[in-house]
């Protein structure tokens with residue numbers, strides 16, 4: 001476990017020597033990239049230009065939440081609206097690895113454009129240890145290409161600066177606390193966003209369904225935690241499955257989608273256990289998802305698998 005104060009001091013030194021001029025900073029509003037962005041701004045001041053990309057793959061209310069977080073953290077940033085190009089890049093892609101690669105490539109193009117506009121080649125990212133370990137950095141087989149690692153081609157002129165690359169999630173949280181970032185224990189959200197929570201093909205319509213289902217799970221679990229029905233789990237979300245299933249409305253049988261709800265306990269995301277969520281909470285989640293997506297989602301499942309053998313996300 002790193003000592004947060006000492007880590008911050010050495011990260012600031014490392015950033016100063018790795019960035020002689022200006023740098024762009026990829027800030028998604030997640031705990032990892034927010035910590036990296038705050039470190040970059042402390043080390044480099046105005047020479048660090050943070051950007052937040054709206055990929056169209058974000059959760060409900062995410063852009064507003066991130067604006068509030070950056071305001072509270074004192075982080076200056078520029079929002080970039082890019083949903084059309086990300087959704088277009090995913091058209092017709094159903095393979096999880098190809099999705100990650102397409103998203104990664106789109107981020108790289110965008111960062112290259114932004115870096116060129118700023119006259120730099122330095123890109124500060126919040127990559128942490130599990131991202132590159134699971135992307136094949138230390139294991140023989142790629143388990144999963146994390147978008148912020150797999151997408152940078154060798155030919156890219158971007159030079160990556162990754163101040164958190166040796167840290168695990170619990171260590172990043174202690175560093176975030178040291179940096180005064182609000183809600184350091186917020187649940188993680190994958191860089192490729194809702195694209196990996198839409199199992200199979202991604203389009204604006206299926207993204208909308210996944211967004212509604214994820215919002216319901218977050219709201220109902222948050223409410224149950226506030227009411228002391230359960231402890232706050234490590235991560236909780238919904239996945240829109242690539243399955244058509246039969247449901248009934250009134251006298252009619254209809255075909256609709258199925259949603260899988262995933263709630264896990266973990267400390268470092270390398271292993272996880274499926275959480276024992278009270279049945280009443282799951283029942284409320286199922287009722288709300290099928291009501292708010294009436295005629296679209298007709299079945300809600302609960303995923304009881306640990307990691308390993310399953311990963312936390314479906315894809």
Ligand code: XMP
Nearest residue numbers: 145146147188189190191192269311312313
């Ligand atoms: P898995 O599904 O690999 O997830 O067990 C482990 C943790 O990482 C998150 N995750 C990602 N984060 N880029 C990210 O930045 C990704 O491509 C990615 N895939 C998964 C996941 O939400 C979990 O917390």
